[in-house]
Amino acid sequence: MSGAPSTDPAGHAAVAERDAVGPAFDRLWAALEPVGTDPTGGYRRLAYAPPELELRAWFAAEARARSLDVHEDRAGNLWAWWGDPTAGDALVTGSHLDSVRRGGAFDGPLGVVSGLLAVDVLRARGVVPSRPVAVAAFADEEGARFGVACAGSRLLTGQLDPAHALALTDDDGVTYAAALRASGRDPADLGPDAEVVPSIGTYVELHVEQGRALDGLGAAVGVASAIRAHGRWRFDLAGRPDHAGTTRLEDRDDPMLAHARTILAAREAATAHGGLATVGRVQIEPNGVNAIPARVRTWLDARADEEASVRAIVADVAAAAGVGPVEESWTPRTDLDAALRDRLAARLGGAPVLATGAGHDAGILALAGIPTAMLFVRNPTGVSHAPEEHAGRDDCLTGVVALADVLADLLDDAAGVR
Amino acid sequence: MSGAPSTDPAGHAAVAERDAVGPAFDRLWAALEPVGTDPTGGYRRLAYAPPELELRAWFAAEARARSLDVHEDRAGNLWAWWGDPTAGDALVTGSHLDSVRRGGAFDGPLGVVSGLLAVDVLRARGVVPSRPVAVAAFADEEGARFGVACAGSRLLTGQLDPAHALALTDDDGVTYAAALRASGRDPADLGPDAEVVPSIGTYVELHVEQGRALDGLGAAVGVASAIRAHGRWRFDLAGRPDHAGTTRLEDRDDPMLAHARTILAAREAATAHGGLATVGRVQIEPNGVNAIPARVRTWLDARADEEASVRAIVADVAAAAGVGPVEESWTPRTDLDAALRDRLAARLGGAPVLATGAGHDAGILALAGIPTAMLFVRNPTGVSHAPEEHAGRDDCLTGVVALADVLADLLDDAAGVR
Numbered sequence: 001m002s003g004a005p006s007t008d009p010a011g012h013a014a015v016a017e018r019d020a021v022g023p024a025f026d027r028l029w030a031a032l033e034p035v036g037t038d039p040t041g042g043y044r045r046l047a048y049a050p051p052e053l054e055l056r057a058w059f060a061a062e063a064r065a066r067s068l069d070v071h072e073d074r075a076g077n078l079w080a081w082w083g084d085p086t087a088g089d090a091l092v093t094g095s096h097l098d099s100v101r102r103g104g105a106f107d108g109p110l111g112v113v114s115g116l117l118a119v120d121v122l123r124a125r126g127v128v129p130s131r132p133v134a135v136a137a138f139a140d141e142e143g144a145r146f147g148v149a150c151a152g153s154r155l156l157t158g159q160l161d162p163a164h165a166l167a168l169t170d171d172d173g174v175t176y177a178a179a180l181r182a183s184g185r186d187p188a189d190l191g192p193d194a195e196v197v198p199s200i201g202t203y204v205e206l207h208v209e210q211g212r213a214l215d216g217l218g219a220a221v222g223v224a225s226a227i228r229a230h231g232r233w234r235f236d237l238a239g240r241p242d243h244a245g246t247t248r249l250e251d252r253d254d255p256m257l258a259h260a261r262t263i264l265a266a267r268e269a270a271t272a273h274g275g276l277a278t279v280g281r282v283q284i285e286p287n288g289v290n291a292i293p294a295r296v297r298t299w300l301d302a303r304a305d306e307e308a309s310v311r312a313i314v315a316d317v318a319a320a321a322g323v324g325p326v327e328e329s330w331t332p333r334t335d336l337d338a339a340l341r342d343r344l345a346a347r348l349g350g351a352p353v354l355a356t357g358a359g360h361d362a363g364i365l366a367l368a369g370i371p372t373a374m375l376f377v378r379n380p381t382g383v384s385h386a387p388e389e390h391a392g393r394d395d396c397l398t399g400v401v402a403l404a405d406v407l408a409d410l411l412d413d414a415a416g417v418r
Numbered sequence: 419m420s421g422a423p424s425t426d427p428a429g430h431a432a433v434a435e436r437d438a439v440g441p442a443f444d445r446l447w448a449a450l451e452p453v454g455t456d457p458t459g460g461y462r463r464l465a466y467a468p469p470e471l472e473l474r475a476w477f478a479a480e481a482r483a484r485s486l487d488v489h490e491d492r493a494g495n496l497w498a499w500w501g502d503p504t505a506g507d508a509l510v511t512g513s514h515l516d517s518v519r520r521g522g523a524f525d526g527p528l529g530v531v532s533g534l535l536a537v538d539v540l541r542a543r544g545v546v547p548s549r550p551v552a553v554a555a556f557a558d559e560e561g562a563r564f565g566v567a568c569a570g571s572r573l574l575t576g577q578l579d580p581a582h583a584l585a586l587t588d589d590d591g592v593t594y595a596a597a598l599r600a601s602g603r604d605p606a607d608l609g610p611d612a613e614v615v616p617s618i619g620t621y622v623e624l625h626v627e628q629g630r631a632l633d634g635l636g637a638a639v640g641v642a643s644a645i646r647a648h649g650r651w652r653f654d655l656a657g658r659p660d661h662a663g664t665t666r667l668e669d670r671d672d673p674m675l676a677h678a679r680t681i682l683a684a685r686e687a688a689t690a691h692g693g694l695a696t697v698g699r700v701q702i703e704p705n706g707v708n709a710i711p712a713r714v715r716t717w718l719d720a721r722a723d724e725e726a727s728v729r730a731i732v733a734d735v736a737a738a739a740g741v742g743p744v745e746e747s748w749t750p751r752t753d754l755d756a757a758l759r760d761r762l763a764a765r766l767g768g769a770p771v772l773a774t775g776a777g778h779d780a781g782i783l784a785l786a787g788i789p790t791a792m793l794f795v796r797n798p799t800g801v802s803h804a805p806e807e808h809a810g811r812d813d814c815l816t817g818v819v820a821l822a823d824v825l826a827d828l829l830d831d832a833a834g835v836r
Contacts, residue, residue, distance in 0.1 A: 038704070039591030039592075040591055040703050040704070044704075100704055100708070100709050101704035101705055101709075102659070102703055102706075102709075102712065103706075103709075142706070142708075143707065144704075144706050144707075149707075149708065172457060173458055174457075210661045210663070210664040211665075228663070230663055241520070241801065241804030241805075242801060242803070243628045243775075243801075243803045244694065244696035244698055244721075244803075245628070245646070245774075245775035245776040246628040246629045246774065247629075248694075249685070249688055249689060249694065254696070256696075256698070257681065257685060259678075260678040260679070260681035261678070261682075263674050264675065264678045264679075267675060276665075276667065278672070278708070278710055279674050280674070280702075280707055280708060280709045280711055281702070281705050281707040281709075282705065284698070284700055285458050285519070286456070286458070286460075286518055286519035286520030286562075286803070286804075287519055287698070287699050287700065288518035288519050288520075288521075288560070288562050288803060289561065289562075289565060289567075289650050289698055289719050290560075290561075290567065290650075290696070290698060290776075290803065291519070291520075291521075291698045291699075291803040291804070294459075294520065294804060301662040301663065301708050303663050328707075356663075356664065357661075357663035358661060359663065359708075383659065383660060384660065384661035385660070385704070385709040386660065386704075386709070386712060388659070
C-alpha cells in the first residue's frame with residue numbers, strides 16, 4: 001500500500017469521513033449510556049450480570065442490523081462476521097463490553113463501537129473484503145466479578161482451564177458456573193473453541209489510552225508496542241471469627257492485621273523492585289463492624305517490565321502476608337507483532353508508539369501466536385477504571401477512521417485505502 | 419415473693435416445665451432455621467432485607483397464634499401485647515431478629531423465641547398478669563446493614579435522629595429510607611414513638627452469652643450487671659481512582675495505605691489504653707483488583723470500661739488515619755438496674771452476675787431511663803457473631819423457664835411463682 005495517499009487524520013477525506021460517521025457514533029453511544037450505571041458513579045457492568053447481558057443483546061442487535069452473522073464461541077465471546085468465518089485468515093477487531101466496578105464508559109465499549117462503525121466506513125468506501133472480517137466482543141475482560149482478567153480470551157485460547165474458571169466465585173458466593181447457568185448457558189460447554197482460534201489471521205484492538213502520553217504528544221491516536229509483565233495474586237488470610245466487643249486482644253486471631261501488613265508491603269516492594277504493586281480489592285467475611293473477621297482475601301496486582309521484578313515483588317508481599325499467594329492470573333511481557341505495529345504506525349502517518357502496563361485480550365491473543373496490534377485513543381484525563389476516564393468525541397471519530405484505515409490496509413483492498 | 423419455693427433450674431418443677439416447653443421450642447427453632455442462611459456460612463438477616471422481613475412475618479404470625487396483639491411502632495420495632503398496651507407500666511421482654519453477616523443462629527432470635535415461650539409457660543401456670551406484658555422484636559439491632567447498632571431502640575427512644583438514620587446507606591448505596599419504602603413503610607413515619615416509650619415499665623432481655631464465663635462457672639443462666647462503654651466510628655479515606663497497571667507510584671493517591679495504617683493503629687491503641695479496638699468492616703470503591711480505590715471506608719469498633727479510654731483509642735487511630743472520625747454510634751457505660759439485677763439473680767437461686775462488652779437494646783432502653791435487666795444463656799464455644807455461636811437445647815429450655823420465673827416474679831403474681 002506504499003502507493004496509497006496519506007491518511008493523515010487531519011486530512012480533508014478523513015475529516016469528511018469523521019463527520020459522516022458522527023451521527024451513528026452518537027446513536028450507539030447513547031444506547032450504551034444508561035446501561036449498568038453504578039450507584040457510586042460510573043459503570044458496573046460485571047460479566048454475566050444483567051447490565052452486561054443487556055450489552056450483549058445490544059451488540060447482537062447492532063451486528064444483525066449490519067447483516068453480520070452473530071456467533072457466541074464456547075468461551076462466551078461474541079463474534080459478528082462479515083464474510084465466511086470458515087474461510088480462515090480472518091481480520092478481527094473489537095474489544096470488550098464489561099467494566100470494573102465504578103468504571104469508566106470507554107474502557108472496552110469504545111473498541112466495540114469503533115469496530116462496528118469501522119465496518120460501516122469500509123462499506124461506505126465500497127470495500128469488498130478479500131478475507132473474512134469480524135468484530136469481537138470478548139467476555140469478562142476485566143475479571144472484576146470473578147477475579148481473572150481476560151477470562152474470555154484466555155478460555156478461548158486454552159490459557160485458562162475451564163474447570164478452574166467454573167469454580168471461581170464472586171462476592172456473593174456465586175460461581176462462574178452458576179452465573180453461566182443463570183444466563184442460560186451450559187457450563188459444560190465452557191472451554192477453548194477449536195473452530196474459532198485457527199480462523200483468526202490478525203487481531204487489531206482499539207482502546208482508550210490508560211494514561212496521558214498521547215495528550216502530552218498532541219496526538220489523537222497511537223499504536224501499542226508491548227504489554228508489560230503482570231499478574232494477580234490472592235492472599236487468603238484466615239482468622240477466628242469472634243465478637244469485637246467480647247473477645248480479649250490476647251485471645252484474638254484477627255486476619256485484618258496480616259491484611260494491613262500486606263498492603264504496606266506491596267508499596268514497599270514495588271518501590272524496591274522498580275515495578276507497580278496495588279491492593280485494590282478486598283473481601284472480608286463477614287464484614288461487620290463488630291465482628292472480628294473469619295477471613296480476609298486480599299488481592300495483589302503487580303506489574304513490571306520484566307518477569308523477575310514482578311516475582312520479587314510477589315515474594316516480598318507473601319512474606320508480609322504470612323501465607324503463600326494464589327496466582328489468579330499471569331501474563332508475561334508481551335511484545336505485540338512488530339511488523340504489524342510498524343505498518344499501522346506508518347499507515348497512520350507516523351502515529352506515536354507506546355508501551356502499556358494494562359492487560360488486554362490483544363495480549364492474550366498475541367501469546368496464542370496470533371499477529372496482534374492495538375490502537376489507543378487519547379484520554380485527556382489519563383484516568384482509567386474510574387468515572388473520570390474520557391475520550392473526546394472528535395478523538396473517538398478519528399479513532400474509528402484510523403481503525404477503518406488500518407483494516408483496509410490489512411485487507412489489502414485498494415478501495416479501502418483513500 | 420420471699421415466700422415462694424425455690425426455682426432452682428435443676429429442681430423437679432423446673433425440669434418438668436422445661437420438658438413441657440421442649441416441643442414448642444423445637445417447632446419455633448425449626449421455623450427459623452432455613453431463613454436467611456448466608457452463602458458463606460451461618461446467617462445473613464440484615465434489617466429490612468427479605469430474610470429479616472420473613473422473620474418479622476413469622477413473629478407476627480406466632481404472636482397472633484397466641485392471641486397477642488401485634489403492633490409495629492414508628493421506629494420499626496414489633497410488639498406482641500398480652501393485655502392492654504395503654505394501661506402503662508408494661509413488663510416487656512424480647513430481643514431482635516436481625517443478624518450480622520455470617521452470624522450465628524442465637525444472637526437475637528433466642529431472646530424472641532424465649533419471650534414467646536415464656537408467655538406460654540406463664541399461661542400454663544395460670545398467671546393472670548397484673549399489668550400488660552409484651553414480647554418485643556427490636557429492629558436492626560446489629561446495624562450490620564446501615565452501620566448503626568440498635569437503630570430500632572435508639573430511634574424509638576430519641577437517641578438517633580430519624581433524618582440521620584434515613585440517609586444511612588448500605589453497601590449497594592441503598593438508603594435506610596429506600597429500604598423502608600421497599601418494605602412498604604413510609605420513611606416519613608420513622609422516629610420516636612410517644613405512645614410506646616412511656617408505657618414500658620420494665621424490660622428484661624434474654625440473650626446468648628457472648629463469651630465463655632458461664633461455661634467456666636458451670637451455670638446455664640446468668641444475669642447482666644453492666645454494658646461497657648462502646649461505639650463505632652467511620653474513617654472516610656479518600657484517594658484518586660486510577661488504573662493499577664498504568665499509574666506511576668509517585669502519581670498515586672492510594673487510600674489503601676492509610677487504611678492499612680488505621681488497622682495497625684487500632685490494635686496498638688487498644689493495647690495502650692486497656693480496651694478493645696477492632697476493624698471488622700471495610701467498604702472499598704470500586705473494589706477492583708486493578709483499580710486504585712477512589713475511597714476506602716474503614717470502621718472502628720472501640721470499647722472499654724470507661725469513656726476516657728475509648729476516646730483515647732479513637733484519637734490515636736484518627737491520627738494514623740489522617741482524617742477525623744465520623745461517630746456512627748456511641749453508648750456510654752451502662753449500669754443496668756441494680757435492684758432489678760439483684761432481684762433476678764436471687765430469683766434464679768443465686769445466678770452468676772456478669773458484665774458484658776456487647777451492646778444491646780437493653781442498654782439503649784436503660785439509657786432512656788427504663789429499669790432494665792438481662793439474662794444470659796451459656797454459650798459453650800464462647801463464639802459470637804459467627805456460625806460457631808451456640809447454646810445447647812437444655813440450656814435454651816432452662817433459659818425459657820428462668821425468663822418465665824423472673825417475669826412472674828416481676829408481675830408479682832403468686833400463680834406464676836412455683
